[in-house]
Amino acid sequence: MILLMCAGALSGCAADYLNHYDTVTLAAGDTQKYNSLLQTVDPLNPNSRNTKIEGDGARAAAVAQAYKYPPPPPPPPAITVNVGGSGVTQ
Template structure:
């Protein structure tokens, strides 16, 4: 087989597998959102769909706590300066039969 024919076969196979992937999904409807027309129509006719609390632009918070967090971020506490560090590795257990 020549190189051009092989390339044509590979290209056609690739195109057909792309079509088969959608066919093999086996959806019962045209789209995944089919069947939601009543919900869509009711939402479409909603007068004010936003939560009334969404107009509140004042963010509640404690200023002193926020300043403390920022200071801790800018100037992290110094690492403890200890000479020896002890790590608990546990005690070996002996099994007796």
């Protein structure tokens, strides 16, 4: 009984060893993709060189301030209570 429990506990440790991978790491096998990316002349998007950002600085600052300090919520509507049924027509 004790021998079976020890064998069961140790079998979980050997599960990865018994997979018998042919590579050093699990990420191996992307050599062709790696070489093609390594020899790419310009891997960046051509639009990444555009340094002219369209926009208004004052408007952007106002939006940032509104985000940082949001306006207070509107007050709740007034509650009216009709006592005695005055003003009710049927």
